Ligand SMILES: Nc1ncnc2c1ncn2[C@@H]1O[C@H](COP(=O)(O)OP(=O)(O)O)[C@@H](O)[C@H]1O
């Protein structure tokens with residue numbers, strides 16, 4: 294079977310104490326192929342964690358079906374759980390246990406023998422920089438350390454499918470790269486990866502395919518290049534000008550090869566038809582204006598540009614800065 298996971302018309306409605314209903318996940322449909330790294334990208338509040346909690350049996354679905362390995366996870370959650378590893382967004386470690394105990398108990402719960410559990414625990418504690426503090430209760434750990442224990446615990450039993458819900462939150466850059474290395478190693482050995490994130494670069498670099506979710510709806514799914522092909526132009530010239538206003542944007546729209554012009558983060562952005570735009574022409578255009586050019590660069594579009602194209606705003610735009 295090609296798909297390890299099939300999600301059909303999956304829905305989650307939360308009913309608040311005052312009777313208000315929140316439709317966090319609205320009848321979404323998608324499949325995850327066996328062995329792929331699947332990205333689930335969307336802003337805060339999009340419904341990523343709610344979806345993961347249904348896919349990992351932690352929360353019941355309001356409606357819909359989830360097939361894991363062709364078998365209904367909703368009808369048979371115990372079977373499904375044996376195949377799943379999950380790094381939840383919240384801290385769900387056993388705070389009254391040490392890091393080592395958290396790993397060993399988890400490995401044994403998944404049927405690992407004591408010797409193997411100890412060996413694997415040594416390996417992961419070392420990799421994630423936890424060896425020194427392995428005998429301390431996790432309740433004394435910083436957020437970043439606890440996150441590393443959660444990641445090690447989810448990986449230790451080599452699950453068939455590993456769910457990572459915003460796993461880099463609170464991680465130092467050095468541990469981020471260790472996380473990605475470990476994730477890729479597991480993936481090469483056969484584990485399917487399901488990664489949620491609201492950071493744009495992560496899925497772009499790591500994922501075979503990416504689903505974009507917004508307001509509980511799945512609004513796009515494809516490889517990063519397929520998604521980028523949804524927007525009118527892939528090539529963006531960014532110009533830093535000493536003075537920048539709407540009259541410059543209007544003038545830029547008249548330039549040959551410019552499909553769209555906007556101001557973003559204080560830069561004039563020109564969406565160009567050609568991969569190699571005529572920079573000389575752009576520079577002489579600025580010379581004829583009441584402003585000077587401070588910087589000019591060419592970039593290809595990002596997944597955030599795709600998100601803006603689909604929803605009208607950036608993925609981080611509701612972030613508290
Ligand atoms: N336990 C809950 N009770 C009520 N509403 C919830 C609960 N969990 C999540 N929500 C709401 O569901 C929506 C999706 O949340 P969530 O799945 O956490 O999004 P994401 O993980 O993409 O940031 C949000 O509006 C959130 O407030």
Ligand SMILES: [Mg+2]
Pocket residue numbers: 338341342343382458459
């Ligand atoms: Mg979340």
